[in-house]
Amino acid sequence: MKLLNKRKRFLKLENLQKTGSFKLRGAMNKILSLSDQEAKNGILAASAGNHAQGVALAASLRGINSKVYMPKHTPLSKVAATSGYGAEIVLSGETYDESYQRAIEEMNQNGSTFVHAFDDEKVIAGQGTIALEMLQQKSQLDVIFVPIGGGGLISGIALGVKAFNPSIKVFGVQASGASATYHKFTDQKMKSSLSVNTLADGILVKEPGINTYPIIKKYIDDIVTVSDEEIAHAIMFMLEREKMLVEGAGAAALAAILYKKIPIDQKKVGCIISGGNVDPIKIQTFKEMSNKAMNLYYAG
Template sequence: MNSAEVVEAMERICGQVHRTPLKQSSTLNAFTGGNIFMKMENMQRTGSFKVRGAMNKVMSLSEEEAARGIICASAGNHAQGVALAASQRQAASKIFMPKRTPSAKVEATKHYGANIVLKGETYQEAYSAAVGEMKEKGSTFVHAFDDPKVMAGQGTVALEMLQQLSDLDTILVPVGGGGLLAGMALAVKSFNPKVNIIGVQALGAPATYNFFTGKNKGSLNHVHTIADGILVKKPGELTFPIIRKYVDDMVTVTDEEIAYAMMFMLQREKTLVEGAGAASLAAAMCHKVKVHGKKVGCVISGGNADPSKIPVYRDLSKMVRQLHYIG
């Protein structure tokens, strides 16, 4: 993948996805001492950035590939993106999702016309089941992150941010398998290499962080985090070399810190974001990166949180509040 492919993706999907706002919060700036700019991908079609990569991939398929039917595995947001893109191509789609996927994401995916199969406890288990069926039936597989077309589509988030504000100092990007981080890092470093790119991963599922820091090069046996959108056991084979080449640093955030950022957005900004979507903001709010006096972009990657779990998020956030990170 190269920067030209990201530009091509921008041109291919521009009429299919929203150009989301780059939003500031005076309250957030006062809390952190920085100039924080939130890229509101929770306001994207399907409620997540994932539709960008899915749309770019599906719209790139040949007629024969689309006619074979489209299959994927997803914790929820990629599923909705693939289902929507498949419907645009008038192609059948079948989505394998972990059993723990929030019901809101399952129902939304069904709404876009996909056939849903709940399989396994994690993304990897759902992925294995999807690959098995793909081999058996010859369907066209659309990977959630480990695909050049998908990564290029996700990289369009970075192009928009640079168009909206060209002099950002740092961009914080949530990371699971690494498709968003890889696509954005390549795009940013190609067009404005002075911008620091920092990946943010949940402490309960730190596979990419471990690879990046050299702490552990193997697949994780157990993962757990409220940020289900970035709940993976290992980084992508195609994404990680790009991350290693272009990303400046990586940090982790706890579930309590993620919940705190979620509740901040709900209470102060009147906006519901999901755990993965709040990870980058948590890193800025909880002092995981230096933001004081800097222009910092935070990718709010999705808004498909399960409303029934808000009491859990609220209770977790109280633990961080007691540590006096911010007001």
Template sequence: MERIGHQVHRTPLKQSATLNAYTGGDIYMKMENLQRTGSFKVRGAMNKIMSLPEVDAEKGIIAASAGNHAQGVALAAAMRNVPSKIFMPKRTPSTKVAATRHYGAGVVLGGDTYNEAFQSALEDQQQRGSTFVHAFDDPKVMAGQGTVALEMLQQLSDLEVILVPVGGGGLLAGMASAVKAFHPKVRIIGVQALGAPATYNFFTGRGKGPLEHVHTIADGLLVKKPGELTFPIIKKYVDDMVTVTDEEISCAIMFMLEREKTLVEGAGAASLAAVICKKVNVQGKKVGCVISGGNIDPGKISVFRDLSKSARQLHHIL
């Protein structure tokens, strides 16, 4: 935490009386949507880039991202005063692309998923010799993401359960490592989109190969396979994993907008969706939910509203 403590925000751990009454739990939301760049991703990118030897930083930074890692890399590279180039999927929300460019990075759009953008970035990196900053499969990136857990437990030392959204697994691996090192009795539960359940499948033994197709409104979770470095850590330290549907994610987004007057993106709402839609037993427990980001396209609010209706009817949500 010392390396990035002055570069990132210490985000609030917030409660909702409505949420507590509905779930019967004592729910605490870690508001990483209020983080610099609007996402937790800046923590890992900052830790990695600020720790690079000068000879590596001077080569320039290259990365692949569905949006939030891109902004974190762009900001960290700008603070280190080195150029950055980010490959992003074509379907990346325009708000994330514009923000990445605003922080000073060059942006290349291509492919439909993170994995396709990743392959393009690797090819470019091999040609140019730039320093690659992986979105999740890197020890220093994972360590940076793990500071979310350390902050949560500093803010509330008797948390019993922490729910973490999962794409490639960098946040979950980093947080699980940190929690089990200092508070081993705290349960760590990963939450993945049902339409992109690669890590969930590996974890539960439902499948070991990469997914052919992924589809979810949570663009930050559009990953076809878990990381080679992240998954062994997840398998060792994570207690359980669950999935949530797009309708349930939409329900959590609309809950935050209507009840908490806060805009949260799809990936950021995943852990909350698991609580609201009762995928995890939180009755009588102190539970932390990582609200991992808030970089959402406001033009899609009507889509989320429509999708949320079926989940509200199914789960009898107000």
């Protein structure tokens, strides 16, 4: 982990993975566990981009054909990278959930093996290896901040962390424009579950998983939300201070720390930078949104 500004803030840089995000862990664990018959049937997946790359690379390394459904507006960098790792790409639907439905329809038709982006025990276990690595390096962490999309990452980390030391707090972070898990966790009704929108496309998910949410409910200490402007500021912070370009989902947990969503003074804090797959052309937009966030923060 990388120490941030000498203030007991430690960054787990999953953006430095070969595919640019933590998703390779879960996909690799799942695909390596498949039987020969399951592998022979080929792999199907649905993804907003990062899981797609993990599946494509893991399948290629095992010599399995893979096909991935991705939302129409997936960043071109993620589409190109997934194709480069050997997967067939189908752009379909406006969100991950719509792409997922298309993939399930094909699975039902041809019997391919589906590798879920988050709602799978072996995928969750693969993501949990992050927690083991963090605690090997910094066993005295008090708090860990984790971004939440469908919940696979935070479920794996929570299971690993709480098994090692139940006193370590695990906080989830969602984008305010895609906050179904936050609302369910805090017993709030969603104004509308039909529409989600955030620049953090990697966590643009309408609902938590059937398997992940019970883990979240049992083991997560709290969940907070961050605005797109706050996420943009965290992206620019990483670019300007750490010389790293990270994606919206990757910056969400850091945004919660920067904007003090939970009191953590004097705590040893771990933060998951979950991915770095973002189009550089968006930097100017991020900068403008970041300035807006700072103005609102100081005005308030």
